[in-house]
Amino acid sequence: MNPQAPSTPDAPPLPPPPAAGPSPVSGKAVRPGDRIFLGLSRGSGITLLVVMAAIAAFLTYRSVLAISGDHANFFTTLDWNATGTEPRFGIAVLAFGTVVSALLAMVIAVPVAVGIALFISHYAPRRLASPLGYVIDLLAAVPSIIYGLWGALFLVPHLTGLYSWLDDYLGWTGIFSYSDGAARSLFTVGILLAIMILPIVTSVSREVFLQAPKMHEEAALALGATRWEVIRMSVLPFGRSGVISASMLGLGRALGETMAVATVLSPSFLISTSLLDPGGGTFAQNIAAKFSEADTFGQDALIASGLVLFVITLLVNGAARLIIARRKEYS
Amino acid sequence: MTDVMTDRRPLTGQPGDPLPVSLKQARLPRWSPPVIALVSAAAGCGIGLAAGLDSRIQWGLIAALLFIVGTYALAAAVEGRRQAKDRLATSLVWIAFLLAVIPLASLLWETVARGSKVLDGYFLSHSMGTLPDAMPGGGIYHAIIGTLEQVGLATLIAAPLGLFTAIYLVEYGRGRLAKVVTFFVDVMTGIPSIVAGLFVLSVWILILGFGPSGFAGSMALAILMMPVVVRSTEEMLKLVPNELREASLALGVPKWRTILKVVLPTSIGGITTGVMLAIARIAGETAPVMLLVWGAKTINSNPFEDAQQSLPLYVFQQWQQGSEASYDRAWAAALVLIAFVMVLNLVARGIARWKAPSTGR
Known part of the structure; x- marks a missing residue:
């Protein structure tokens, strides 16, 4: 179709008058400036698509090279040895560590983030509320390497006490058993990731809560509801899908986080049920740790694990977008 | 206030009291939450000391638990169950807020306190050179140059492409292509930074x-x-009122000049803000830089050849060295990085407020 159509919707669908010179009325006379501009902007859009296609294509290509050279099952092997004549590597440990640490981060961060969002939107004194929202937005911009540095040098030493306490009382579950040593475990990673995704989950949830219809809240108040009942009956149902998509965005971030995990975790290729003991690994952390000593084949193997991470984050983000889009249809 | 704990006031309304007293519920006095908080904090510390718990986190947890239980019990006894639930929710929300403020404030405080130790003019104007890692001294001049060049080049590539794509989506896009592009922009937002690094690695370096x-x-x-x-x-482009476009087109101005002279100037403040926020985001990215730039100790001001350094990567590599002197350097570089990102953010938000598009009258 003619891309000019929107600007001149009443242009007659007739062929242009032959050699009538530039007609000032007809929309069919495309000016060169317009053509160049349209070309530039459409070209940029297409470039973006090409880049996305190239990412998928090249990652898949290098991954196929790596997986076909793997002498063990890529999905179930509990080892990462991509050098030598008989490379054996698999992503089982990485998938376990990535999913567990990201889910832990979600479980810790989402309730707290919803709490802060409610605090800013409904509880805080008004003079405090808008600067707080501003500060939360600023904190979302702190680079992840700084969280990593803080996590490794400040958080880890401060968690050993808590961990041995957890071990004393909950050690029998197997999940919370802890033998002494630095707290460089998946659980610490989960806590750090939770702190990292707090600002983003909070700021998205806060925006949704602020959009809750004022009339509903006032109606509930007029019926004598307490503040909590107002929130439970009119704010939370309205904001539920927004909170879900915010947490999915946070989950996407937690899954792909590299530096904060690489600095805090002391990795090993074991799946252990004890989350407090050091060990385990995540996709991104493993890439960062193994990259410098990898040869070309080793890098291909890391690219293959990166492709798995890519697919997982795509699925999570796609689900989040789907929820947002469905909500738009309703409101 | 008058609504103190005296819920057994005589049923005869006092003169000047607008409400019949019998309608008023018993309320906890206004000073009760801070008092309960103080008492439970003291009790938390006491229990912590008595039981010999050495982690302050546990003290805080005990105090928070006491506060929640205490508030709920008191309110349930005096005010009834519904009010008690309300108080419970309020205290949970406050605790969530405090719980989040503590680590985030500690992060900023640690960075500033530890970072200012070695941060001075010498640190900013010298590279690491041949300095051994465990020795104090050295600086981040090479890292600053690297970060500025890499981020500058990335902006030169991404800003025009992004700008034109947005123009396409808002001003031209009607068909299927626009929908596909919108979808993939969303997808692209979620790419982990290390995957972007792996992609460039596979094409640019391996192939x-x-x-x-x-x-x-x-x-x-x-x-x-x-x-x-x-x-x-x-x-931002969507915020530009359609009347402006229509007025310009009605005067016979070509569409591209309408976009260039009417739409873009109206929204330039917001666009600048968006680009600066994006710059702030990528300035702190470490993972792709580690895979593709590798890091260097000396000054390399040519971004097209050989390894370079960048601020976030410098922080990581100094942390890896693991000596006291390199920790100091890592904190100082982290402070510079955080200051850079924060200044970008503040300036960008300032511009957004200053040049907010006037959406009609």
């Missing part, structure tokens, strides 16, 4: 055979930056 360079890093950063620019620019 085309180039070595590590600042430019390779900028390409990965551009991939991360582009969707952010598209999103924010799109939002």
Whole structure:
């Protein structure tokens, strides 16, 4: 179709008058400036698509090279040895560590983030509320390497006490058993990731809560509801899908986080049920740790694990977008 | 206030009291939450000391638990169950807030306190050179140069592409292509930074055979930056009132000049803000830089050849060295990085407020 159509919707669908010179009325006379501009902007859009296609294509290509050279099952092997004549590597440990640490981060961060969002939107004194929202937005911009540095040098030493306490009382579950040593475990990673995704989950949830219809809240108040009942009956149902998509965005971030995990975790290729003991690994952390000593084949193997991470984050983000889009249809 | 704990007041309304007293519920006095908080904090410390718990986190947890239980019990006894639930929710929300403030404030405090130790003019104006890692001294001049060049190049690639894509989506896009582009912009926003790095690694280094360079890093950063620019620019262009476009087109101005002279100037403040926020985001990216730029100890001001350094990567590598002197350098570099990002953010938000598009009257 003619891309000019929107600007001149009443242009007659007739062929242009032959050699009538530039007609000032007809929309069919495309000016060169317009053509160049349209070309530039459409070209940029297409470039973006090409880049996305190239990412998928090249990652898949290098991954196929790596997986076909793997002498063990890529999905179930509990080892990462991509050098030598008989490379054996698999992503089982990485998938376990990535999913567990990201889910832990979600479980810790989402309730707290919803709490802060409610605090800013409904509880805080008004003079405090808008600067707080501003500060939360600023904190979302702190680079992840700084969280990593803080996590490794400040958080880890401060968690050993808590961990041995957890071990004393909950050690029998197997999940919370802890033998002494630095707290460089998946659980610490989960806590750090939770702190990292707090600002983003909070700021998205806060925006949704602020959009809750004022009339509903006032109606509930007029019926004598307490503040909590107002929130439970009119704010939370309205904001539920927004909170879900915010947490999915946070989950996407937690899954792909590299530096904060690489600095805090002391990795090993074991799946252990004890989350407090050091060990385990995540996709991104493993890439960062193994990259410098990898040869070309080793890098291909890391690219293959990166492709798995890519697919997982795509699925999570796609689900989040789907929820947002469905909500738009309703409101 | 008058609504103190005296819920057994005589049923005869007092003169000047607008409400019949019998309608008033018993309320806890206004000073009760802070008092309960103080008492439970003291009790938490006491129990912590008595039981010999050495972690302050546990003290805080005990105090928080006591506060919640105490508030609920008191309110349930005096005010009834519904009010008690309300108080419970309020205290939970406050605790969530405090719980989040503590680590975030500690992060900023630690960075400033530990970072200012070695941060001075010498640190900013010298590279590491041949200094052994465990020795104090050295600086981040090479890292600052690297970060500025890589981020600058990435912006040169991503900002025009993102800007034109957004123009396409808002001003031209009607068909299927626009829908596909919108979808993939969303997808691209979620790409983990290390995957962008792996992509450039596989094409630029493994297949085309180039070595590590600042430019390779900028390409990965551009991939991360582009969707952010598209999103924010799109939002801004949508805010431009349609009347402005229609007025311009009605005067016979070509569409491209309408966009260039009417639409873009109206939204330029918001677009600048979006680009600066995107710059702030990529300036702190470490993972792709580590894969593609590798890091260096000396000054390399040519981003197209050989390894370079960048601020976030410098922080990481100094942390890896693991000596007291390198920890100090890592904190100082982290402070510089955080200051850079924060200043960018503040300036960007300032511009947004100053040049907010006037949406009609």
